Amino acid sequence: MSQAQIGIHGIDLVPQGTAYGLLIGLGVLFCGVILIAIKVQKAYLSEDSATSEMFMVANRSVGTGLTASAVFSSWMWINETVLSAAMCYRYGLAVPLWWGSGLCFQIALMAALGVMAKIRVPYAHTSLEIIKMRYGTVGHLVFIVLNLTNNVFGCASMILVGSQLVYGISGMHFVAATILIPLGVVLYTAVGGLKATFLTDFLHTAVALILIIFFTLSILTHDAVGGLSGLYDKVVATASENYISGNYEGSLLTMKSKEAIIWGLILKFGNLALVVMDTAFWQKSFASEVNSTVPAYNLAAVAVFGIPWGLGTVIGLSARALHRTAIFPTFPADITEAEVEAGLVMPYLVKALIGDSGIVAFFVLLFMALTSTVSSSMIAVSSILSFDLYKTYFNPKATDKKLLHASHITVVFHAIFITGISIALNYGGANMTWIGYFRPILSCPGIIPLGLTLFWDGQTKLAAILSPVLGFFTGLAIWLGTAHALYGEVTMTTTGAGLPALYGAIGSFFSPALYSVVISLYKPYKFDWREFLRIELADEAQLHASDTPSLASTETKNQQGTETPKPDTTESNADPERTAAQANEKSVSVSTRLRTSPTQLSLDDIRHPFSEETLKELNRWMKIAWAIFVVLVLVTFVLWPMPLYRDYIFTKSFFSGWVSVSIVWQFFAFFAVVIYPLYDGRYEIAKGAKGIWKSSKDLFAKKKA
Numbered sequence: 001m002s003q004a005q006i007g008i009h010g011i012d013l014v015p016q017g018t019a020y021g022l023l024i025g026l027g028v029l030f031c032g033v034i035l036i037a038i039k040v041q042k043a044y045l046s047e048d049s050a051t052s053e054m055f056m057v058a059n060r061s062v063g064t065g066l067t068a069s070a071v072f073s074s075w076m077w078i079n080e081t082v083l084s085a086a087m088c089y090r091y092g093l094a095v096p097l098w099w100g101s102g103l104c105f106q107i108a109l110m111a112a113l114g115v116m117a118k119i120r121v122p123y124a125h126t127s128l129e130i131i132k133m134r135y136g137t138v139g140h141l142v143f144i145v146l147n148l149t150n151n152v153f154g155c156a157s158m159i160l161v162g163s164q165l166v167y168g169i170s171g172m173h174f175v176a177a178t179i180l181i182p183l184g185v186v187l188y189t190a191v192g193g194l195k196a197t198f199l200t201d202f203l204h205t206a207v208a209l210i211l212i213i214f215f216t217l218s219i220l221t222h223d224a225v226g227g228l229s230g231l232y233d234k235v236v237a238t239a240s241e242n243y244i245s246g247n248y249e250g251s252l253l254t255m256k257s258k259e260a261i262i263w264g265l266i267l268k269f270g271n272l273a274l275v276v277m278d279t280a281f282w283q284k285s286f287a288s289e290v291n292s293t294v295p296a297y298n299l300a301a302v303a304v305f306g307i308p309w310g311l312g313t314v315i316g317l318s319a320r321a322l323h324r325t326a327i328f329p330t331f332p333a334d335i336t337e338a339e340v341e342a343g344l345v346m347p348y349l350v351k352a353l354i355g356d357s358g359i360v361a362f363f364v365l366l367f368m369a370l371t372s373t374v375s376s377s378m379i380a381v382s383s384i385l386s387f388d389l390y391k392t393y394f395n396p397k398a399t400d401k402k403l404l405h406a407s408h409i410t411v412v413f414h415a416i417f418i419t420g421i422s423i424a425l426n427y428g429g430a431n432m433t434w435i436g437y438f439r440p441i442l443s444c445p446g447i448i449p450l451g452l453t454l455f456w457d458g459q460t461k462l463a464a465i466l467s468p469v470l471g472f473f474t475g476l477a478i479w480l481g482t483a484h485a486l487y488g489e490v491t492m493t494t495t496g497a498g499l500p501a502l503y504g505a506i507g508s509f510f511s512p513a514l515y516s517v518v519i520s521l522y523k524p525y526k527f528d529w530r531e532f533l534r535i536e537l538a539d540e541a542q543l544h545a546s547d548t549p550s551l552a553s554t555e556t557k558n559q560q561g562t563e564t565p566k567p568d569t570t571e572s573n574a575d576p577e578r579t580a581a582q583a584n585e586k587s588v589s590v591s592t593r594l595r596t597s598p599t600q601l602s603l604d605d606i607r608h609p610f611s612e613e614t615l616k617e618l619n620r621w622m623k624i625a626w627a628i629f630v631v632l633v634l635v636t637f638v639l640w641p642m643p644l645y646r647d648y649i650f651t652k653s654f655f656s657g658w659v660s661v662s663i664v665w666q667f668f669a670f671f672a673v674v675i676y677p678l679y680d681g682r683y684e685i686a687k688g689a690k691g692i693w694k695s696s697k698d699l700f701a702k703k704k705a
Helices: 018-044 052-060 066-076 082-091 096-119 125-169 174-220 227-237 258-276 279-287 294-306 304-322 339-342 345-352 357-393 400-427 432-455 461-486 496-521 529-546 551-556 576-587 589-594 612-639 654-680 681-705
Strands: none
Touching: 018 125, 018 174, 018 357, 052 294, 066 096, 066 125, 066 174, 066 279, 066 294, 066 357, 066 654, 082 096, 082 125, 082 258, 082 304, 082 339, 082 345, 096 125, 096 279, 096 294, 096 304, 096 432, 096 612, 125 174, 125 279, 125 357, 125 400, 125 432, 125 461, 125 529, 174 227, 174 304, 174 345, 174 357, 174 400, 174 654, 227 304, 279 294, 279 304, 279 357, 294 304, 294 357, 294 612, 294 654, 304 345, 304 654, 339 612, 345 357, 357 400, 432 461, 432 496, 461 496, 461 681, 654 681
16 A cells, blocks of 8 residues: 555654554543533533534524634634644745634634624524525525535545544554544534534633643743744754745745745635635524624634744744754654645654653644544534435424434434545545645635625525536636646646646636626526525424423423523623514514414514614624724735735844744633633533532432431
């Protein structure tokens, strides 16, 4: 079996037995912790994942801190750590900054889209549910394919790179690593649903950020590096042997890097698709409280900027300074291009400077980044398969129990399927660089048509169906045509080059906008936004039609016949979205709604479930979201990096300030998505702790008696 088939096996940095133990042990540990947390939630916080609403959208009750942590974790893929370091090693310090700017604006955009979804479709579960209501079955199926492809390809690529890394540094068989990575995630995701992923996302975020800060500071302050001054001096001293073609004067210390900016632009398109076309980010938006969506998403957007910037810069440049010294694991041989593309730069440097304990910590970081991605993808795909496929086309009258059962089955199915895809990609010879270049072409065509679904009432059904399909083939043709025109052939190597991928991504992203407008003007039609409110009416009708107990009794008693605690309306729980919904439910008779099918109700008889005050609040948040989005784009795309794209090599003082700010940003991220969520959820934490303490006292009292 060739190396191309099973990844790149570099230097064994850890024994296979240790690698197996770490993957299995971490999976079991996290599974146990999350299952205990789910039990505590159910027992003391009245949060039961045995309902589809809780399983899919966490009862739309998640606060700012936990939402920010979950979004940050879902977006802190292995790319931001391992591969940002590898690409900094390859092209210099321009890459980590472009990487950071290629992460934040998508989350800010998702904040605006999420608020608009709350206004237009207040009780949607998935973005595809919105598509179905507006464009019917064909449009629904087209976007199901686009969303599933995006989720599956993104998740499989992360498992692929993680498995290749495990194989590269331990020699563990690739297939074994591919199976073990998602195994533990299946258990707690299948049981706990979206709220479980929120909890595990917080734990992933906390552990990963501690390790990221640890790696950054430990490597920077190591005697072999010598701090900021020592790192700069070493990079300058080795400039002749580290000449980078396409950089100004071949320097690692310049922002004027042709390959870096191409990589950064491709990354921006690909990441935009991974957010907007990923139902997981929509679900987190649906799950958050109305006052939490915009601040949470933008807090995560700003926090995530510092991860690839700080870690990638320090590790990438340190590896460049030391890769030809006796301390480096590959010495006297040099690190190969294939090893760089496989992401082995960071583990090699960690082994060289921190030793075996550093490699164990690296394994933990790898596990955190991978499993947070996998758990988020599992819930997203599970929701599509159970809600958008099973309930819509196979069993429209599915009870809440059956829908939940289908969700559990699809979580397991997705885990098995994604493992198979990861193995197939590996045996097909794909590496992370090629996947990063191809993914935007595959995932971008649906972005603009999906956005127009919420913002333009003139997009017609035909336009929504055809424009993403035509956009994909446009991007594909440009990609392959450019590769052939520039290099004379179409191969994995030529299609993995920067310019063909960039031109293909641009065509794939922008052409659907043109197609949509032209096709919509062919037979103009204006959509009435009130149609979206039928989703809420249909769900309510089915819910009450299947309920046998009275509404009053189900509000006051649970399945065991005990009183269910009334929701706390103080502090963060006094959310206008839920308050308005409860007021609306009291003012409108359920029986009146059930006399007529939701699809037969006149639009004049349909009322928005939110009060005028809540809608004003949502519109205010939407303006804030768009303002933050514009500012982030201007700062991270134009005002910050572009003035530095000139004939300039960083001086020692400028470099020291540059890296210092990036490290401070890492600490900001830690406070924003680890410390703040603990403060934000202090009442729930205290309530859970009191419940556990009381139960423990009662248990000991019974034993003594």
